[in-house]
Amino acid sequence: MKAVKRFSAALLVLCLAACTGDSAGDDGGSAAPPAAQADIDKALQTPTKLVFWTWVPDIQKEVTLFEQKYPAIDVEVVNAGQGEPQYTKLRTALKAGSGAPDVAQIEFQYIPTFSLTKSLVDLRPYGAEALKDTFVDWTWNQVTGANGEIWGYPQDTGPMGMLYRKDIFDKHGIAVPKTWDEFAAAARKLHAADPNVYLTNLASNQNGAWMGLLWQAGAKPFTNTGPESVTVSLNDDVSKKVGSYWGGLIAEGVVSADADFTDAWYQALNRGKYATWLTAAWGPVFLTGSAKSTTGKWRAAPLPQWQSGGQEVSGNWGGSTSAVITGTKNPIAAAKFAEFLNTDPESTKKLALEQFLFPATKAVLADPAFTGQKPEFYGGQAVNQEFARISDTVDKQFQWPPFLDQAVNDWDETVGKSFADKSDTSAALDEWQKRVTDYAKNQGFKVNE
Amino acid sequence: MNTHAKSGYLFVAPFLLVFAAMLVAPLAYAAYLSLFREQLIGGTVFAGFENYTRALQDDRLMDGVLRVARFFVIQVPLMLALSLASALAIDSGLLRFAKVFRLGIFIPYAVPAVVATLMWGYLYGPDFGPFAQLAGKLGLPAPPFLSDDWMLGSMANIVTWEFVGYNMIILYAALRAVPHDLYEAAAVDGAGAWRIAWSIKIPALRPALLLCLIFSVIGSFQLFAEPQLLQRLAPSVIDSGYTPNLYAYTLAFTGQEVNYAAAVSFLLGAVIVVASYTVLFVSGRRSRS
Amino acid sequence: MTGTLERTGTAAPARHRKSLASRRSNVLTLGMLALLVYFLLPLFWLGVASTKSTEDLFSTFGLWFAGDLNLFTNIKETFTYGDGVYLRWMLNTLFYSLVSAGGAAFLAALGGYGFAKYRFRGNNALFGLVLGSIMVPTTALAIPTYLLFSKVGMVNTPLAIILPSLVSPFGLYLMRIYAQDAVPDSLIEAGRIDGAGEMSIFFRLALRSLAPGIITVLLFTLVATWNNYFLPLIMLNDPDLYPITVGLAAWSSQSAGGGSGSTGELLALVVTGSMLSIIPLIAAFLLLQRYWQSGLSAGGVKG
Secondary structure: HHHHHHHHHHHEEEEEHHHHOOOOOOOOOOOOOOHHHHHHHHHOOOEEEEEEEEOOOOHHHHHHHHHHHHEEEEEEEEEOOOOOHHHHHHHHHHHOOOOOOEEEEEEEHHHHHHHOOOOOOOOOOOOOOOHHHHHOOOHHHHOOOOOEOOOOOOEEEEEEEEEEEHHHHHHOOOOOOOOOOOOHHHHHHHHHOOOOOOEOOOOOHHOOOOOHHHHHOOOOOOEEEOOOHHHHHHHOHHHHHHHHHHHHHHHHHHEOOOOOOOOHHHHHHHHEEEEEEEOOHHHHHHHHHHHHOOOOOEEEEEEEEEOOOOOOOEEEEEEEEEEEEEOOOOOOHHHHHHHHHHHHHHHHHHHHHHOOOOOOOOHHHHOOOHHHOOHHHHHHOOOHHHHHHHHEEEEEOOOOOHHHHHHHHHHHHHHHHHHHHOOOOOHHHHHOOOOHHHHHHOOOEEEOO | HHHHHHHHHHHHHHHHHHHHHHHHHHHHHOOOHHOOOEEOOOEEEEEEHHHHHHOOOOOOHHHHHHHHHHHHHHHHHHHHHHHHHHHHHHHHHOOOOHHHHHHHHHHHOOOOHHHHHHHHHHHHOOOOOOOHHHHHHHOOOOOOOOOOOOOHOOOHHHHHHHHHHHHHHHHHHHHHHHOOHHHHHHHOOOOOHHHHHHHHHHHHHHHHHHHHHHHHHHHHOOOOOOHHHOOOOOOOOOOOOOHHHHHHHHHOOOOOOOHHHHHHHHHHHHHHHOOOOHHHHHHHHHOOO | OOHHHHHHHHHOOOHHHHHHHHHHHHHHHHHHHHHHHHHHHHHHHHHHHHHHHHHHHOOOOOOOOOOOOOOHHHHHHHHHHEEEEEEEHHHHHHHHHHHHHHHHHHHHHHHHHHHHHHHOOOOHHHHHHHHHHHHOOOHHHHHHHHHHHOOOOOOOHHHHHHHHOOHHHHHHHHHHHHHHHHOOOHHHHHHHOOOOOOHHHHHHHHHHHHHHHHHHHHHHHHHHHHHHHHHHHOOOOHHHHHHHHHHHHHHHHHHHOOOOOOOOOHHHHHHHHHHHHHHHHHHHHHHHHHHHHHHHHHHHHHH
16 A cells, blocks of 8 residues: 555656656747758768658658668658647657657648747758748748748648539530639529539638638738737638628528538539539649549639739648757758758659649749649649649738647637538638637737737 | 455555556646646746636536536437347347347447447438438438537437447346346246346346446546547537537647646546436435335 | 248237247347347448449448449558558557456456455545546546656557556456455355465466456457557557557548648548458457357356
8 A cells, every 4th residue: 555655656756747847948939050061961971860750641752862862861751640630749749858750741831830839940050041942932931930930841832723623614604713703603603503513612621721712812810920929810801801702602502511521522522513622732633533433524723813804813722841840869960851852853853743742842843744744634634734833823921820720720610610500701700810819818929900 | 354454455456556657647647737827928837726717617618518418318318228128138038049139239339439430420421421312312301410400419329329239238247147046936926028127127237227327427428539530520510619528638639728628627527426426326316215 | 031020910819928928029029120230230331331442432322332342452452551551550459459458357357356355444445446537537637648658758659558558447346346246255265274375366266266257357448448549549659559540540531631642542441441440359259259258147147
């Protein structure tokens, strides 16, 4: 009995020790002095083991290129889950102070979230600033912090376009809509002609697509005005315009709001329930694998525009970066690995052609081997070329909040829910604004509305 | 006995050691955590019972607790009735192929909740799920399994599917423990199978039923995997506060409010203890009356 | 089946008990048959779905087979995808659940016997404490356990899964009840008179009587660990260590995540993988039937 008591007492002490330890953070904000070339050379020749978390299938091919060039460095590729599951693991590992990788795949929208918690290493000391022109401009803004920090190297992107069923459009005499007004008219016409078909499905669980559409409309939902303050503007005029547009079409019943990437959604795509998919540049390859029965029927076009005749604009949905994680024992090797993976000509080309990642570098986006592809699934249309063009039209200023998970979760339960319930989207936007600002204040942010 | 008492400790020590390390210690740690408040900006500060007072005023938590209470009231009687009926039927000797039934009903227990929810989620599909397809052929509207009104029932169905077999086996085992001469004596007295079941078997099952009931209280209030996995199919119906456990999970992993999540978990534990004792108390009183 | 139904249906209303019982057995059998269909239907779906290609999965009637049989292609794909990681997950699950269940059953047997057969100070209080812990929500424990484990470097190791699974308060409860009846005090006394130590009485005399109870606890903890999802999800980062549940969920989220590098093609593998993953446990229950059912009934006889 005494032994039991002593044992549990010891454990308690252990717990207490554990929780005092996790507040210590490494420096993240101030720029460290640049690493000397000699140090870099030395680091790349010292036998080192790096752990790389990513969910890109078969990325080992590109990792091997790096290992061949720098035989001293051994990179272990770990698939710790796609998106949120990986971030959850990363967070717990960072909190626990062990088990975190050296390099991790981080999506653009999560960079402020992880840089706020000082989980990412600023890459400027390792020569990141010189690589600015390698990447598409808007992607570079996405990885740049408030004080000029570079938090990761862009790996792939998701500029948004519209994939549409040419056969359905032809059957009902619908022209490819150029503006959102035309799109709304087409939605009504199509659904009236065939009640089983919707012009599109705006998934009520897909904050990513929604943010992409906001992005296209020029909304500025979040502005990070400093490390401890944030501007939240989720129910301003632009957001309300986009919100009432989609909320209206959904309430009218001419656009569906089914959850996406579910069995039912896959079936719906295969069976032609949706005549378009407003998706990102990774969508074409994804669809090819998921809706085989519709081969040859799809085409790609840019998103409809809010203004006719103006300059074409688009938003982005998805895409990620390779970031170096705080606590790595080999920051130089890790940074150089992330750099190689996403800038080496052979590696980036392979990523695009074999892993089907939509390129973030200007060079690959201009490479005929990539843009010249004419997949049969799209009736021989050069879809990559279309999306490469769209990539240039993505607005450069869009920003993400430093607490993305919470913002997305609250969106699901307000705006997304209003789509599913066909209820007032405008009120839902107000509620979203309220929830997010409450949360931010609770977390100690200075919030500007 | 007293001289052997020391050996008693020896027997229970291994279990208690692991118990202390794997249950008591983390629990103590969680209790400790629940007294603090950590902000993304500003770090960790001691907060006393602030997390608890916040939880008691948290509407979403209360909604979740009431929802699982409703779930408990709908699902558990149904599940236990099915388990009891199956156990009695299989034990009655009146059933053909009793062995097949016993195994068939028990098999879902061997299916992980992850797989069970995946399967039912597909069957529930509102557009192309088999039930929707059948309804379509009959010219009926598809049953809205994943709608706001039906969701709790649909979830109850999954949990019932998973656990009838488990409870049945517990009850069946208890039935086998009833001395058979009791039945024989009753049969000699002219009692039929139904009568024997009603007046001998069911009373004998009372302790086992109570056990199943307590487990069901705990299971209902801790409902997690099913809502979490169904959330993907019906995101607008199942929000992050749908069940208290899901809420605690979301708080900890999405909102990064580990401290508040710990307090919520503690309160949830308290609710479960109270509910369990209420069940014990009510059924205890009824058995005496 | 219809034949028997008609026969009993047309039979004159019999008054004496024997035919009454046999008529009821048919009604009962039919009722139970309906129940059985309910329990097996989703599994039937799973079986059917695993014979379909991803494409057919989305375009054919769910409860019947598609034109072409894709089962073997699916199985082959399942076992070869990602360098055969699926087999690795199956072996992990097997390893975790066997070790956990064995350990938990042994600890529960030892402890249950101790609580049942020895009257020491704090016996009831300690037992009550253990029993009360059943009510602790698992999610409340998972995060602090993770933090504690990480301090001693046990995160992302098999131990992180096995150690927490060794505690089975319900197992202890069962074994205590079981030991009370199954091991007569006279047996222990006889052992003592023969001069045997307490431990050797347990291992040489009591254990045999406890065996059916132990097997029952073993199987129930085996299922619990086999089906465990939350704990390994949090504890493990390395896919080579995943049990099958987490692995399948990872594939499923890979197929459902959208965004870069995801593909809907994995969905057929998720379905086939799910189907294959439940076979071992069902087979174990079928094969060990005689064992665990005799265990349960033997418990009954003793009771």
